Amino acid sequence: MPAITLPDGSTRQYDEPVTVAAVAASIGAGLAKAALAGRVDGELVDTSYVIARDARLEIVTDKDSAALEIIRHSTAHLLAQAVQSLFPDAQVTIGPVIEDGFYYDFAYKRPFTPEDVAAIETRMRELAAANLPVARRELPRDEAVALFRSMGEHYKAEIIASIPSNEPISLYGQGEWFDLCRGPHVPATGKLKSFKLMKVAGAYWRGDSRNEMLQRIYGTAWLHDKDLKDYLHRLEEAEKRDHRRIGRELDLFHFQEEAPGAVFWHPKGWRVFQTLIGYMRDRQAAAGYDEVNAPEIMESSLWQQSGHLEKFGENMFLTKTPDERTFAIKPMNCPGHVQIFKQGIRSYRDLPVRFAEFGKVHRYEPSGALHGLMRVRAFTQDDAHVFITEEQITAESVRMIELLLSIYRDFGFDDVQVKFADRPPLRVGSDEIWERSEQALKAAAEAAGVQCAYNPGEGAFYGPKLEFHLRDAIGRTWQCGTLQVDLNMPGRLGAYYIDEHSQKKTPVMLHRAIFGSLERFLGILLEHYAGRLPPWLAPTQAVVMGITDRQHDYVAAVTEMLKNQGVRATSDLRNEKLGFKIREHTLQRVPYLLVAGDKEVAANLLSVRTLSGKDLGTLTVTAFVSRLQADVERRGRTVLEE
RNA sequence: GCCGGCUUAGCUCAGUUGGUAGAGCACCUGAUUUGUAAUCAGGGGGUCGCGGGUUCGAUCCCUGCAGCCGGCACCA
Numbered sequence: 001m002p003a004i005t006l007p008d009g010s011t012r013q014y015d016e017p018v019t020v021a022a023v024a025a026s027i028g029a030g031l032a033k034a035a036l037a038g039r040v041d042g043e044l045v046d047t048s049y050v051i052a053r054d055a056r057l058e059i060v061t062d063k064d065s066a067a068l069e070i071i072r073h074s075t076a077h078l079l080a081q082a083v084q085s086l087f088p089d090a091q092v093t094i095g096p097v098i099e100d101g102f103y104y105d106f107a108y109k110r111p112f113t114p115e116d117v118a119a120i121e122t123r124m125r126e127l128a129a130a131n132l133p134v135a136r137r138e139l140p141r142d143e144a145v146a147l148f149r150s151m152g153e154h155y156k157a158e159i160i161a162s163i164p165s166n167e168p169i170s171l172y173g174q175g176e177w178f179d180l181c182r183g184p185h186v187p188a189t190g191k192l193k194s195f196k197l198m199k200v201a202g203a204y205w206r207g208d209s210r211n212e213m214l215q216r217i218y219g220t221a222w223l224h225d226k227d228l229k230d231y232l233h234r235l236e237e238a239e240k241r242d243h244r245r246i247g248r249e250l251d252l253f254h255f256q257e258e259a260p261g262a263v264f265w266h267p268k269g270w271r272v273f274q275t276l277i278g279y280m281r282d283r284q285a286a287a288g289y290d291e292v293n294a295p296e297i298m299e300s301s302l303w304q305q306s307g308h309l310e311k312f313g314e315n316m317f318l319t320k321t322p323d324e325r326t327f328a329i330k331p332m333n334c335p336g337h338v339q340i341f342k343q344g345i346r347s348y349r350d351l352p353v354r355f356a357e358f359g360k361v362h363r364y365e366p367s368g369a370l371h372g373l374m375r376v377r378a379f380t381q382d383d384a385h386v387f388i389t390e391e392q393i394t395a396e397s398v399r400m401i402e403l404l405l406s407i408y409r410d411f412g413f414d415d416v417q418v419k420f421a422d423r424p425p426l427r428v429g430s431d432e433i434w435e436r437s438e439q440a441l442k443a444a445a446e447a448a449g450v451q452c453a454y455n456p457g458e459g460a461f462y463g464p465k466l467e468f469h470l471r472d473a474i475g476r477t478w479q480c481g482t483l484q485v486d487l488n489m490p491g492r493l494g495a496y497y498i499d500e501h502s503q504k505k506t507p508v509m510l511h512r513a514i515f516g517s518l519e520r521f522l523g524i525l526l527e528h529y530a531g532r533l534p535p536w537l538a539p540t541q542a543v544v545m546g547i548t549d550r551q552h553d554y555v556a557a558v559t560e561m562l563k564n565q566g567v568r569a570t571s572d573l574r575n576e577k578l579g580f581k582i583r584e585h586t587l588q589r590v591p592y593l594l595v596a597g598d599k600e601v602a603a604n605l606l607s608v609r610t611l612s613g614k615d616l617g618t619l620t621v622t623a624f625v626s627r628l629q630a631d632v633e634r635r636g637r638t639v640l641e642e
Numbered sequence: 643g644c645c646g647g648c649u650u651a652g653c654u655c656a657g658u659u660g661g662u663a664g665a666g667c668a669c670c671u672g673a674u675u676u677g678u679a680a681u682c683a684g685g686g687g688g689u690c691g692c693g694g695g696u697u698c699g700a701u702c703c704c705u706g707c708a709g710c711c712g713g714c715a716c717c718a
Contacts, residue, residue: 103713111646201713202645209715213645216713248653257691257709315717366643366716367709379718458717467718479718516718548675575675583679597677609678 003054017052020045021187024059034061036191037070037184044070046136046184062223069097074134074186075124075195075221076102081177082123083217086116092179093155093205093214099475100231101195101220105203107155112200112215120217121197131190132174136183144169144180155205156180194228195221243472243526244372250531250588252539253373261370261377263519268539271568273380275537276518277358279635280382280407287403289356289384294336296360300326306335306493307428311461315363333359334486334511337385338493341507346497348389351507352396356384358518373523374478380518387495387507390440393485396510397444404468404481404514405450411525412636417469417477418450421458428462429488437485437508438464460511462488468516470524478524480516532611535591535631538568542592542628543585544606545572554601558594558621565625569594586611591631594624 004023005011012026020038024031024047035047037060044066051057060066076095083090083106095104106112112120139147141163148157160169160180172181174189186192196219203216222228239245247253252269255262265273281291300318303309308316308331317329330336337355346353360380369375388396408416420442423434441464445452452466459465468481486509490496496504515521525533535541542562546555555571562569572581578595585593595607600618608616608624619627 114647199712200646203714204644207715209644213714215645218713255710260709361718363717368643368645368714369716370710375717381718482718513718520718545678547677550675577674577676577681578678579676580680581678586679593678595678599677607678613679615678 002051004051005054005056007056007058014051017050019047020049020051020057020059021047023051023057027059031059031061035059036061036064036067036186039064039066044184046134047187048136049184068223070184070186071192071223072097072102072221073181074189075192075219076104077134077172077174077179077181077185078124078127078189078192078195079104079120079197079217079219080106080179081127081174082120084177085127086119086123089152090215091153091155094159095179101198101218103203103216103218105205105214105216107205107212107214111202112217114200117197117200117217124192124195124197127175128189128192130175131188133188134172134174134185136170136172136185138168138170141165141167141169144171148180192221194223194225195219196228196232241527241530242372243374243523246526246531247373250539252526255372259378260367261365261375263373263376263378269522271539272522272533272537273518276515276522277382279410279536280358280515283403283407284356284382284384287354287399288352289354292337292340292355292357294330294333294340294357294359296330296362297327298330298336300328302335302339303328306338306489307461308332308335311426311428315365317362317364329362330359331361331363333357333361333381333383334385334489334509335493338490338495338509341385341387341490342493342495346387346507348497348499348505351388351497352392353387353507354384355386356382359383373519373526374472376517376519379520381513382515382518383511383513386510386512387490387497388510389499389505390436390487390508393440393508393510394444394447397441397483397485398448400483400510400512401444401448401450401466404483404512407514408468408470408481410635412528413470416481418445418452419455419458419467419469420445420452420464421455421467422464424457424459424461426461427459428492433487434464437487441466441483441485460484460486462486463511465511468514470521470528472524472527478520480521480524481514482512482516484511486511529636531589532591533589534634534636535628536635538589538591540570540588540590541568542594542624543570543572543581543590544594544596545578545581545585547578547595547597549575550598551596551601554596558596558606561621562625567625567628582609586613592624592628 002014002017003011004014021032021035024035038045038047038049039058039060040049040051040055080092080095087108091107093105093107095102141160142165144160145157148160163169169180170183171178172183172185198218198220201216202213205211205214220231222231250268251266253266254264300309312331316331319327319329321327340355341353358380360378362378365375365377386396422438445466455467463484463486465482465484467479469477470480471477490509491506495507497507499505544555544559546552552573555573559569559571582593589611591611593609600607605618605620606624607618610616
């Protein structure tokens, strides 16, 4: 005789076991209709779930935080059903919920075409309109394996076979079709309305490039049509902030076929790039770093010794000289910095030694990985290597983490994702050394109060790392900063210092980058700010313009004064209407537009307008410059005006 | 690197069921001297990504390659 307690605290008695759906119906017809699933004693179940004992029950409707995931998961099933109804020999594999939607991977003899996808979506709508009831049943594992195997569903059989044999397997069916699934699912396909298939792509079985490639279909699904519409609109908006588009529109950089993955920086883009470098140079100097510069091309023997050729060789550009020596274009800066450390004798009193370099590195990245500024083959790192004793690891790492987060804050990045990555399969050094370096890095992250996600097996080949990830316009995250503890490289390259007992000791080396790659960081910034770089970064901070030719001399003189005071200013003396000039420079995202008409000339003032269209009134040149200086001081920490 | 798609003027894109191409914006010239997001008129501009094949003829069909786009795999 189950007593069921509802969220409002009331309790209902039932004479015999009841389903979630029945409870909902006994409360009200509206609730019964809205029910998507149930939560029994905190656990999500189907509406068909039978409650036999006293329990707490919540009816999950579209108001519930779990609703969206259930809808997406059920829509993935609907997709699989549609595919198998149109392509009976396609095999199902997995179909998880992801951010904003779901995907489902199929094994099929040929790739799906865009036309196939359109047909699949149409079939999905038909199946949804048929409002097929969704039913759950359970089978012992081995029977489930046999069942799927007999159906020719080899991938599914393989998945089930990897589940422990004592666990019963749940199957979900709708119409003729069923699939292995943990659930829960919506009660009937009619609940699925606001979805759309987005794209087809290849994806490796079990995510391993040695395996065969499956056909992945991505879809998005929402509770209401309005949410779907909003989502599609968000995608459109995100496309407008794509850094590749902004780079072209603002004339910042370009790429061309002859140099895949290498940036041609235009004057305006390079100005921003140099501003970033200047900023980092100041911050690093204040944090005790010395800037150095090492060769970009060094003989391969050095890279042999460091282990790069063996572990990273696939990604290296090699070149043979006319005298038959083989050189490598550096893919990393560390070996160069170790060479500098090795010159002369270092005492323990000299540590930490902090070398920083804006080092341009080249990596032969797989062609399919290239992506605008985010993933290139030639890039500039704000790289640094700090040589310390093992005892200093934690303190120095904490200093680094604090510097890093403080710098991100200057750009308005307050929520940075941090991941801890430990030993990769392809690595140098003993497990004992790895154990020590992993522990030390973990301790440092804790001491700095950083919450880390875990990224197993993703460390560098010489040491574990903390990764600092930032998001792009459409939510993809990119690793920018990194902090790596390395107990291997200094020893391999013969670096040592003299300790307090006059003994040679191998230093620990911390590798770190904050922007990571200047190119990528700038790409992220362009998307983060939608091209509206804050005044301290904007390639052009102010444009001075006249209204007629009468103000020509005044505009030229003011522009000159601004430039002399370090303002990145240009003048617009073209014979165009003011509205036209305002529009053009606004589209170019210039933070300040300074207008001089006859009135301003007479009063020796400027009419100041911000990028967002705000009228700041008339100011003297001096007043404007101090306003701009205040902006520069604040950097990106201000909330941007919309 | 793998799967799919794409590549036409500086940009965004149309077009030719195979007979060597067009729009808007941009650019140039002229007129206009203009007060906070587009003044008007005229003009120039393309070996249709590159190579090979089929054909009387290829930008269009076939094929190889490159680059780009979306995923996957790989990574700052």
